[in-house]
Amino acid sequence: MKRPAVLLAACLAWAIAAASPAGAAVERKVLRMAFRTAEAGFDPQRVDDRYSVGVCENLYEPLLTYDYLARPVRLVPLVAESVPAPEEGGTRYTFRLRPGILFADDPAFKGNRRELTAHDVDFAIKRFRDPANRSPYAWLFESKIAGLDALAEAARRTGRFDYDARVPGIEVRDRYTVSFKLLEPDYNFLYVMAMPNVVPVAREVIEAYADDTNAHPVGTGPFVLKEWVRRSKIVLERNPLHRGYELDARWADPADAWDRAALEALRGKRLPLLDRVEIDPIEDEQPRFLAFLNREHDLLDEMPFAFIHQALPNGKLAPALARQGVRVFREEQPEVTYDVFNLNDTASGRPNPVGGYAPARVALRRAMVLGYDRDREIAVLRKGQAVAAQTPVPPGVVGYDAAFRTAAQDHDPARAKALLDLFGYVDRDGDGWREQPDGSPLLVEYKYNAGSQENRQLAELWSKSMADVGIRLEAMAVQFVDLLKDKKVGKFVLAGSAWIADYPDAQNFLQLLYGPNAGQSNESGFRLAAYDSLYRRALALPDGPERNALYREMSRLMLAWAPFRLGVHRIFSHLQYPWVKGYKKHPILYTNFKYLDVDLVAQKAAAQ
Amino acid sequence: MTAYVIRRLWQMIPTLAGVILLIFFLFNWVGGDPAQVLAGKISNPEQIANIRKQLGVDQPYWYQLWVFVQQVFTFDFGRSWATNEEVSRILLTRVGPTLTIMVPVLVLETLLAVVFAIMVAYVRGSLTDRTIMVICTTAMSISFLVYIIVGQWFFGFILGWFPVQGWSESTLRNVLNYAPLPIFLAILVGLAPQLRLYRSFFLEEINQDYVRTARAKGLPEKKVMLKHVLRNALIPILTNVGIHLPSVFVGSFLLEVFFSIPGLGREIVTAVNRSDFPVIKAVTVYLAMLTMFVNLLVDVLYKAVDPRVSFK
Numbered sequence: 001m002k003r004p005a006v007l008l009a010a011c012l013a014w015a016i017a018a019a020s021p022a023g024a025a026v027e028r029k030v031l032r033m034a035f036r037t038a039e040a041g042f043d044p045q046r047v048d049d050r051y052s053v054g055v056c057e058n059l060y061e062p063l064l065t066y067d068y069l070a071r072p073v074r075l076v077p078l079v080a081e082s083v084p085a086p087e088e089g090g091t092r093y094t095f096r097l098r099p100g101i102l103f104a105d106d107p108a109f110k111g112n113r114r115e116l117t118a119h120d121v122d123f124a125i126k127r128f129r130d131p132a133n134r135s136p137y138a139w140l141f142e143s144k145i146a147g148l149d150a151l152a153e154a155a156r157r158t159g160r161f162d163y164d165a166r167v168p169g170i171e172v173r174d175r176y177t178v179s180f181k182l183l184e185p186d187y188n189f190l191y192v193m194a195m196p197n198v199v200p201v202a203r204e205v206i207e208a209y210a211d212d213t214n215a216h217p218v219g220t221g222p223f224v225l226k227e228w229v230r231r232s233k234i235v236l237e238r239n240p241l242h243r244g245y246e247l248d249a250r251w252a253d254p255a256d257a258w259d260r261a262a263l264e265a266l267r268g269k270r271l272p273l274l275d276r277v278e279i280d281p282i283e284d285e286q287p288r289f290l291a292f293l294n295r296e297h298d299l300l301d302e303m304p305f306a307f308i309h310q311a312l313p314n315g316k317l318a319p320a321l322a323r324q325g326v327r328v329f330r331e332e333q334p335e336v337t338y339d340v341f342n343l344n345d346t347a348s349g350r351p352n353p354v355g356g357y358a359p360a361r362v363a364l365r366r367a368m369v370l371g372y373d374r375d376r377e378i379a380v381l382r383k384g385q386a387v388a389a390q391t392p393v394p395p396g397v398v399g400y401d402a403a404f405r406t407a408a409q410d411h412d413p414a415r416a417k418a419l420l421d422l423f424g425y426v427d428r429d430g431d432g433w434r435e436q437p438d439g440s441p442l443l444v445e446y447k448y449n450a451g452s453q454e455n456r457q458l459a460e461l462w463s464k465s466m467a468d469v470g471i472r473l474e475a476m477a478v479q480f481v482d483l484l485k486d487k488k489v490g491k492f493v494l495a496g497s498a499w500i501a502d503y504p505d506a507q508n509f510l511q512l513l514y515g516p517n518a519g520q521s522n523e524s525g526f527r528l529a530a531y532d533s534l535y536r537r538a539l540a541l542p543d544g545p546e547r548n549a550l551y552r553e554m555s556r557l558m559l560a561w562a563p564f565r566l567g568v569h570r571i572f573s574h575l576q577y578p579w580v581k582g583y584k585k586h587p588i589l590y591t592n593f594k595y596l597d598v599d600l601v602a603q604k605a606a607a608q
Numbered sequence: 609m610t611a612y613v614i615r616r617l618w619q620m621i622p623t624l625a626g627v628i629l630l631i632f633f634l635f636n637w638v639g640g641d642p643a644q645v646l647a648g649k650i651s652n653p654e655q656i657a658n659i660r661k662q663l664g665v666d667q668p669y670w671y672q673l674w675v676f677v678q679q680v681f682t683f684d685f686g687r688s689w690a691t692n693e694e695v696s697r698i699l700l701t702r703v704g705p706t707l708t709i710m711v712p713v714l715v716l717e718t719l720l721a722v723v724f725a726i727m728v729a730y731v732r733g734s735l736t737d738r739t740i741m742v743i744c745t746t747a748m749s750i751s752f753l754v755y756i757i758v759g760q761w762f763f764g765f766i767l768g769w770f771p772v773q774g775w776s777e778s779t780l781r782n783v784l785n786y787a788p789l790p791i792f793l794a795i796l797v798g799l800a801p802q803l804r805l806y807r808s809f810f811l812e813e814i815n816q817d818y819v820r821t822a823r824a825k826g827l828p829e830k831k832v833m834l835k836h837v838l839r840n841a842l843i844p845i846l847t848n849v850g851i852h853l854p855s856v857f858v859g860s861f862l863l864e865v866f867f868s869i870p871g872l873g874r875e876i877v878t879a880v881n882r883s884d885f886p887v888i889k890a891v892t893v894y895l896a897m898l899t900m901f902v903n904l905l906v907d908v909l910y911k912a913v914d915p916r917v918s919f920k
Binding site: 048212290291480517519520 | 655765774865
């Protein structure tokens with residue numbers, strides 16, 4: 001009698017335990033998505049590719065960040081207590097860190113909890129200038145902070161960077177306060193301090209994993225790196241030591257449907273809500289698109305252009321996707337594509353037909369700009385997923401003037417021909433091609449990246465457009481690394497380029513034509529005293545109408561002298577299934593995992 | 609045989625030296641400057657010079673070549689210039705996924721091609737033979753890319769038999785879930801040319817006098833084909849498999865890119881695009897060594913297949 005009773009009791013206990021909430025397995029919220037390029041690693045000071053940095057956004061936290069919903073973008077504090085006001089005429093910025101912020105657990109901390117301090121900020125900034133790190137963002141702090149250049153120079157000489165050395169421009173005042181003294185006024189410094197690379201790191205972690213810091217990211221961010229199969233799988237999981245966020249609804253636009261949906265999904269909740277994020281780097285467009293359609297992924301950031309007509313015929317979501325409740329977020333990215341004219345007198349040791357500032361050369365460049373069929377580029381090559389750039393400054397950044405319009409970059413072959421005729425670029429020998437005013441042959445060489453199909457198509461369009469106005473253009477395919485080098489050392493006549501915002505200010509784009517940047521980011525070698533003077537004046541001004549007027553004037557000078565042919569601002573479409581909640585694409589932040597949620601009920605219902 | 613093997617091994621040294629020189633000069637003359645890529649969006653000449661110094665590409669050519677030779681003999685190619693990952697680790701972690709795909713492809717493709725080839729050779733000149741040859745010619749004229757694109761869309765997305773892409777840490781899951789579709793498509797592509805080639809090997813043997821003699825002696829056709837013809841045709845087949853064997857370790861770039869397989873093929877192409885010389889050097893040298901060893905192995909196997917072969 002006793003044995004059946006015990007068995008019965010055991011069965012009952014099991015049944016009760018299984019039925020109770022405590023016994024039920026808690027379902028985890030997992031977001032799955034793809035990156036369109038493989039990552040390089042997660043040492044924030046050593047990477048610059050968009051996708052590595054996108055992951056770093058979730059593992060680390062900068063002092064400042066951007067409000068998720070505010071448009072135009074708005075700086076808000078993250079690990080700093082507040083956004084500091086510029087001091088001493090824009091040359092000093094003092095940050096007070098929030099006490100009690102913890103790094104994620106790591107063996108490097110030897111079992112102790114590790115609090116974020118001002119010394120971690122000091123260490124991270126110095127890492128940018130340590131030559132051993134080869135930081136691609138070293139330029140952010142070059143000629144910027146008092147004493148830092150000298151420390152970097154000493155490291156170059158001695159082969160050792162002295163992280164313990166005191167730098168006059170980085171003043172750690174106490175455990176939570178750090179003050180930066182800049183060499184010159186810089187009202188964009190706060191944007192720099194919001195970049196996902198400019199994040200505090202723990203020195204003991206960097207030293208413990210010195211051999212491969214890319215594989216051991218330890219930050220204060222809302223997620224930790226759980227699994228990493230290089231170039232194949234990135235898995236993030238919620239950081240159990242993270243303090244959590246709350247969505248700030250103050251800057252939401254009630255008229256914006258995305259804002260309303262985000263507020264409805266996230267308001268009052270402790271963020272992040274996702275338990276796990278699984279990222280598959282998929283370089284080819286078809287598998288990325290099919291993986292989304294197959295529901296192997298929950299969202300598709302940067303919908304492949306090749307499938308735009310299938311997913312968004314005539315700009316509207318395809319009925320099959322609409323029936324599944326898929327939503328599309330369309331975004332003009334803060335980037336600009338452009339073609340660079342080499343303004344030096346010689347290129348590759350030969351006379352450069354488009355170089356210089358003489359009226360005839362300027363006329364030739366302007367005529368080439370007018371002759372290029374940009375409308376065709378947008379309609380055919382970019383499948384309508386781009387808008388024509390009016391200035392070098394793209395939408396979504398401070399200083400962008402939506403009302404600015406120019407006819408100087410329109411496709412107008414008749415004007416191009418008239419301009420060429422006027423300045424003596426005519427066909428003298430009757431071979432169908434125009435000669436230079438002095439009678440010598442006119443041949444423009446266009447260099448492009450051999451590895452890019454898009455660039456190959458653009459090169460063909462250049463050749464065809466120029467042939468239509470009688471200019472002989474020779475497209476030359478070169479390896480990507482060679483193209484980079486050729487553009488820096490002026491071994492080109494005309495070449496394609498693009499720039500995406502590092503921070504949301506027009507200065508980040510207008511510096512592309514600043515004379516002293518020649519040989520670096522100023523690939524055209526454009527040197528115009530009037531432009532440089534305006535640039536320097538703008539640097540010393542905070543955001544406001546006065547600075548915007550200077551930016552506008554700089555854009556006008558660029559259009560007049562034509563060191564660039566402005567291309568387009570690309571439009572990206574981001575697709576999500578209806579169970580992804582809280583989505584809104586930020587123009588500067590690459591990812592938004594900490595603001596996303598997955599509705600498990602809706603996901604299950606769709607699967608069934 | 610030992611003397612023959614030792615002589616062949618000895619001959620590998622000048623071949624390897626040639627490979628080292630070729631890679632070195634190709635990279636230095638044709639390859640781009642890695643410092644330009646690593647320097648980021650904005651960099652000045654001092655930064656570029658610093659990176660070149662760190663990578664050692666500012667050293668005299670003879671010194672760089674000496675370092676390369678040392679690396680070959682110590683099997684230590686250092687770290688990737690692009691990701692700082694150890695090159696040995698890159699090779700070890702990427703070769704597994706590549707072999708998971710390529711070994712079944714090679715084995716199945718060879719077996720199927722041999723079986724089909726002997727069958728169509730047996731019915732040579734018939735409607736079946738001609739039809740299969742037309743199918744093979746058509747199949748060969750279609751690009752591998754088309755097979756992948758259509759196969760991925762049809763079998764992965766429309767029929768849903770396989771995942772569209774992916775790879776996991778579990779070998780079993782990879783073998784059962786992720787590998788079948790790329791393997792199937794690779795076999796589909798490779799089968800047609802192999803079948804045609806092996807058919808020609810079999811036809812050549814079928815027309816030999818010894819086959820006629822065997823038939824005259826009254827041997828059953830099955831025995832003639834499987835014992836005499838197959839055995840003699842195996843030598844060129846073995847040569848062909850030997851030629852393809854090193855490529856098994858390099859993988860297929862297209863398959864790896866389209867199916868998100870973290871293999872060596874993808875790694876090599878990325879390394880070339882980034883001018884990541886340590887990875888390029890390691891892969892090229894190991895591949896050259898592998899090719900030489902496989903050639904030696906194939907030559908030794910000739911003896912096992914055909915006792916008439918002698919080592920001189």
